[in-house]
Amino acid sequence: METNEPKDDDSEIDSEDEWQLYASAGYASTEMLSEEENEESIESEEAWFDGDDFDFQGSTLNWDAPPCPAPLGIAHVIKIGVCDHCLGRISGSSTGIGGSDAGSIVRSEAFERDENLQSKITQDYCPLCENLFEDVENIVSRVFETLSETQFSTMQFGIHLPKDLIQEEDRIRTKYGAPGSYPLKGALVEGIHRRIREINQEVEFVKERPDVMILVDGLTLRVDVDVRPIFLYGRYRKLSRGIPQTRWPCRACRGRAEGCDSCGESGLQYPDSVQDLIGEPIREALGAEDTSFHGMGREDIDVRCLGSGRPFVLEIKRPRQRSFPLEDLVEMVNENGNEKVEVGNFEWCTRKKVNEVKQSRSEKTYTIRFEVEELAEIENPEEAIMSLSGKVIDQETPKRVSHRRAAKTRRRKVSSVDRIEIDGSQVELTLRCEAGTYVKELVHSDEGRTNPSVQSVLGAACEVIWLDVEEIHDD
Numbered sequence: 001m002e003t004n005e006p007k008d009d010d011s012e013i014d015s016e017d018e019w020q021l022y023a024s025a026g027y028a029s030t031e032m033l034s035e036e037e038n039e040e041s042i043e044s045e046e047a048w049f050d051g052d053d054f055d056f057q058g059s060t061l062n063w064d065a066p067p068c069p070a071p072l073g074i075a076h077v078i079k080i081g082v083c084d085h086c087l088g089r090i091s092g093s094s095t096g097i098g099g100s101d102a103g104s105i106v107r108s109e110a111f112e113r114d115e116n117l118q119s120k121i122t123q124d125y126c127p128l129c130e131n132l133f134e135d136v137e138n139i140v141s142r143v144f145e146t147l148s149e150t151q152f153s154t155m156q157f158g159i160h161l162p163k164d165l166i167q168e169e170d171r172i173r174t175k176y177g178a179p180g181s182y183p184l185k186g187a188l189v190e191g192i193h194r195r196i197r198e199i200n201q202e203v204e205f206v207k208e209r210p211d212v213m214i215l216v217d218g219l220t221l222r223v224d225v226d227v228r229p230i231f232l233y234g235r236y237r238k239l240s241r242g243i244p245q246t247r248w249p250c251r252a253c254r255g256r257a258e259g260c261d262s263c264g265e266s267g268l269q270y271p272d273s274v275q276d277l278i279g280e281p282i283r284e285a286l287g288a289e290d291t292s293f294h295g296m297g298r299e300d301i302d303v304r305c306l307g308s309g310r311p312f313v314l315e316i317k318r319p320r321q322r323s324f325p326l327e328d329l330v331e332m333v334n335e336n337g338n339e340k341v342e343v344g345n346f347e348w349c350t351r352k353k354v355n356e357v358k359q360s361r362s363e364k365t366y367t368i369r370f371e372v373e374e375l376a377e378i379e380n381p382e383e384a385i386m387s388l389s390g391k392v393i394d395q396e397t398p399k400r401v402s403h404r405r406a407a408k409t410r411r412r413k414v415s416s417v418d419r420i421e422i423d424g425s426q427v428e429l430t431l432r433c434e435a436g437t438y439v440k441e442l443v444h445s446d447e448g449r450t451n452p453s454v455q456s457v458l459g460a461a462c463e464v465i466w467l468d469v470e471e472i473h474d475d
């Protein structure tokens with residue numbers, strides 16, 4: 001009896017959280033200073049003079065430049081080469097105009113005040129953004145190129161900027177910029193949003209659960225587009241034995257893409273899995289890259305799952321399409337399931353549902369059939385078995401799972417024994433147990449590791465023939 005199905009890998013959820021943190025970093029800094037902080041920085045204005053900008057080349061003496069919005073401060077930042085985008089955000093301009101327009105107005109006003117200002121500009125490379133704003137167009141077109149075949153309606157941006165650029169920008173902005181000026185990162189993200197809006201009015205920018213997450217590297221201008229997964233909730237019935245719940249890589253080749261002789265080049269130990277019988281038609285329909293299967297527990301390969309079925313969440317990775325009529329998906333799955341696996345209906349859900357499903361501890365009803373040694377010799381076997389109804393049993397970690405489960409003794413309750421049928425030398429038993437009960441062991445006792453057991457109350461060796469999950473009582 002094969003039972004060492006691989007465990008699901010939870011590390012994906014962790015990396016998702018990391019991503020979220022990273023990407024959200026761009027947002028945290030877009031917040032304007034609070035009024036309090038604003039006042040504080042006005043109070044500390046006098047401290048702007050520290051003399052360390054004294055230029056020995058003699059071209060400019062910065063120490064007398066006050067911060068913006070003072071005209072001298074504006075003249076100073078223009079002299080050091082600040083671009084219109086940055087001028088707009090640090091000059092204290094209250095035009096309410098976004099992008100480079102506010103900066104260009106501030107600049108022409110400054111030129112009107114001082115005709116010679118233009119000739120005093122020392123560089124054409126913006127020290128605040130290293131001309132990054134000029135790349136916005138380029139970044140945005142790369143994003144849309146990557147997403148040309150992907151359906152999405154919400155988007156989240158993250159920008160990673162070199163630390164020294166952020167520090168230098170912060171130094172100049174706090175010294176010469178108007179109090180409460182918008183930091184570079186936030187301004188860049190906003191510039192990108194503005195450009196995207198010009199191309200696509202429908203996109204909504206969100207701070208959590210976006211359809212697509214975009215991470216821009218400010219140094220290399222590399223654009224990473226992460227199409228976020230979508231999630232379907234459903235319940236499956238497994239009507240056939242010999243099917244693992246999740247895809248199970250070939251033991252011989254460890255699931256190499258090209259496979260090997262022993263797995264017929266499939267890379268799979270079993271050609272079918274509940275995951276693929278359900279997931280493949282959906283993956284194809286939505287143009288997705290892959291699926292992950294998150295079941296509310298799992299039954300062994302040789303165990304059927306009947307009744308209203310086992311709750312699960314199918315995670316659909318990098319889908320091109322994010323919507324589809326659910327009845328059509330159900331129909332496609334049931335056709336593909338070919339009476340081995342079937343589903344009743346689907347609901348769209350979020351990642352939160354994965355944890356809900358994984359953490360659920362539901363009682364289950366099982367039917368188990370087993371052979372009893374010299375059953376005919378046993379006096380009143382029904383009564384003996386019925387004595388387990390309502391009993392709390394101790395189960396040491398079964399031998400068959402000891403390689404992947406910590407060795408410990410679990411206390412589980414047999415809620416009820418509902419049906420006992422004796423058929424020659426065999427018994428068929430329907431019983432309801434607490435979540436996490438090892439039912440096969442409850443019958444054959446696992447060499448005494450489960451106590452009491454059907455074997456111990458009958459005083460005769462029991463050998464399991466088959467097991468069905470009749471119902472998962474998850475409500």
Ligand SMILES: [Zn+2]
Nearest residue numbers: 083086126129
């Ligand atoms: Zn700039």
Ligand SMILES: [Zn+2]
Nearest residue numbers: 250253260263
């Ligand atoms: Zn193989």
